[in-house]
Amino acid sequence: MPYFRTSAVQFLLTGTILGSLLVGQGAVGQTLPNHAKVPGKVVTKKHKKPYGPVSATSGPEEIQVAGSSTVQGVTRHAPGGGLMRVETRSGTIQSVTRDFIAKQPPSANPVQVLALAPSAFVTLTEPYGIAGGNLMLRGLPGDHVGWIYNGAPVNDVGDGGFYANQTSDGDNLKSVSLMPGSADIDTPSISAAAGSAYAELIDPSHKRGGFVDFSYGSYNMHREFIRLETGDIGNSGVRAFASFSNTAANNWRGPGKFGRKHVDFKLIKDFTPDSRWTVNASYNTNVLQLDMNPTKDQFEKYGKHYDFSSHYDPNNKTDYYKYGLDAFQNLIASAPLSLKLADGLRFDDTPYLWWGSGSIGGVSTITNGQTFSGNQPVNVDVADGTTVYTPLYFSYHRTGNNAKLTWQKGHNTVTFGWWYEWSRTNQSTPVSYINQQTGGPANIYGDYGPHIYKTSDDNRWYLNDHNTFTQVNMLYLGDKLSLLNDKLELQAGLRVAMVNRKVDSYVPNIQPHRGQNVFEPLPQFSASYRFNSHHQLYVLGTTNFKMPNNNTLFELYNADGSMSTAPSSNVKPEYAIEEEIGYRYHDDLFVGEISFFNYNFTNRQMGVLSYFGSAPMSTTMNVGNQTSRGVDVQLGTRPILGHFRPYISFEYLDATMDSNIQYLSDYLHTKGKRPVSTPKEMGALGIDWDNGHIFANLNLKYIGSQYSTLVNDEKIHPYIMDTVTIGYRFSNKWHLRSPQIQLNFQNLAGSLYRNGVYSMSPFAHATTGLYGTQFAAGSAPTYTLSPGFAVSFSISTGF
Secondary structure (H helix, E strand, O other), rough: OOOOOOHHHHHHHHHHHHHHHOOOOOOOOOEEOOOOOOOEEEEEEEOOOOOOOOOOOOOOOOEEEEEEEEOOOOOOHHHHHOOOOOOOOOOEEEEEHHHOOOOOOOOOOOOOHOOOOOOOEEEOOOOOOOOEEEEOOOOOHHHHHHEEEEOOOOOOOOOOOOOOHHOOOOEEEEEEEEEEEOOOOOOOOOOOEEEEEEEEEEOOOOOOOEEEEEEEEEEEEEEEEEEEEEOOOOOOOOOEEEEEEEEEEOOOOOEEEEEEEEEEEEEEEEOOOOOOEEEEEEEEEEEOOOOOOOOHHHHHHHHHOOOEEOOOOOOOOOHHHHHHHEEEEEEEEEEEEEEEEEOEEEEEEEEEEEEEEEEEOOOOEEEEOOOOOOEEOOOOOOOOOOOOOEEEEEEEEEEEEEEEEEEOOEEEEEEEEEEEEEEEEEEEEOOEOOOOOOOEOOOOOOOOOEEEEEOOOOOOOEEEEEEEEEEEEEEEEEEEEEOOOOOOOEEEEEEEEEEEEEEEEOOOOOOOOOEEEEEEEEEEEEEEEOOOOOEEEEEEEEEEEOOHHHHOOOOOOOOOOOEEEEEHHHHHEEEEEEEEEEEEEHHHHHHHHEEEEEEEOOOOEEEEEEEOOOOOEEEEOOOOOOOEEEEEEEEEEOEEEEEEEEEEEEEEEEEEEOOOEEEEOOOOOOOOOOOOOOOOOOEEEEEEEEEEEEEEEEEEEOOOOOOOOOOOOOOOEEEEEEEEEEEEOOEEOOOOOEEEEEEEEEOOOOOOEEEEEEOEEOOOEEEEEOOOOOOOOOOOEEEEEOOOOEEEEEEHHHH
């Protein structure tokens, strides 16, 4: 049963009393700055695009309803309750805005809010988004999606992973946009084979004040959030905000806790209406509890109780939950500058910095005389049978700059730019102390402090220690031609990516230095035609790529010198060619889009999970070619029947592997099989109702069956995800602006089911190879589990 902190009841009572004092007045919220307010009238305004796809690649038109919004940014007019936006880009784009984001649990992250998008398949491993989430995009995993946060690339530069919990707080998240299959020509990413995604912080308010939000919920969840706004600082053109949040919850299915502390900051300096400088920064620190992920048989036998032990057992030391920790801290900063240099000439520049460090817990047991660093023995004073803490430790330093010039002359707009990035990624396996009586590690990070084992020559004992240096140069040139009174728009461009990667090992291994040089030309073309202000037809042809996981360039060794993970010899950059044709319609009531797509992949990369001791380690295998084709549909309305804003989406995806995959000395029968984690059908329904005071929404997502092995001999059955929100927004009173209470429910039926593939397997049952080799049943795939029923209560207000 879910349970609450006692203070949650006190806040419920406070909300009830507050409601009796304030109800009866009209809801008055913060007004939208910088444009005229004509209630109920639709206006169209031109505006520049500082970064990321707001609508079209440049100079879009965005339909907005003039009027007021709440301090949370809810307008009550956004199509589909904030699940759609009027777009004009030549290519699919699926966006969510504040009208939807503000009604999700305040701890929601950028991946979580995309769950209803037609091309997105999102799974959570805990109810609140504290640990991030997993995204599949048209059957491609999230590490194939190039994520841009406030203009900066935020994928893991080594393996492409995106960790949504490390970016913004939900209260500060302005919008998130998916561009499945494509990326704008100026998108700085080497992980965008499946497409790109853009997340952005809200802008600071022109008024001085702030916002507070307190949440309590199931599994002893609590969250405290405060944002302070400077407002306009005199006539300087400067405004800023800074926020802090603290979130914690118990693990829903086993021992351990989730904890997250987060800071967001944004400053805007407006020079002129056409020139702006912005500074963004997000700092995050978290300690997350990992869970054991069951096979199908283990799930059917144990349910959610297949997990780490809450008690230290000297006879079974490796199952203790304190060895399954994910501890990390990071800083993301960017400073986009957009300047009008002359009529028709603009300069945009985005320098950025990404820093982070942390570890994923692991444990090993020492065998007498078997102490190695890399593949060479070392002398360490440690007794036989001693349990040692062997986490995978990561340290990142990454900086870059993306600069471009845009020149508009007559019917042509030419863009030329250069993206440069340098990064260092250290991955090591330090060996540190564990209390042999209580089982707790002396330091969860494992890589500093006095409790680290040392060799006889007084050096720290590392089982593995590698540095990966990655240098990226990407030049891009594009031209947009507008004809027929801007009804016809033709765009063509070329990105050229040059990536140099080298790996240095600081412990003995087979080869201490390895490297990879990649040169990828990435042409793209698009055309769109607007029949009138309501109808648009577009076609798109584009190319993208993804760098291989850097782990394919080095091996990992255990404490006894045995090899845990071997380097791969055949992993090349994944290359994707995508074609799209789509149609959009919008008017004062309806907004809709349908797009047909076709992908061809070469050197398709598929993640393979191995374990270093008890710590999970992801690497990559080459599974040859793949073809994916299908259709995406989404439709939303502005308010109908009073205050309803429904939204529906659907995707049909036909995907096949086009190669038989080598396995040992034979090949598996995989040609024509469906890729892992690729549902054939998905559909979503969202219903939003908001009269200014009372608001509610219901969100449902159907996920079709999905295979978990390469030969398609085991799968997850279809299921439906559900969330519900209800709340009440009070009128302004005293110094309180748009105070509100909100309840969020997830998994109302409390169903327990497998919601995603954690680690795929070549085959689960006995199979025969292409040349007749008989293979016994393989290692079974493992799965993530859908969190059980959860409810959270939030009370918030501006001031």
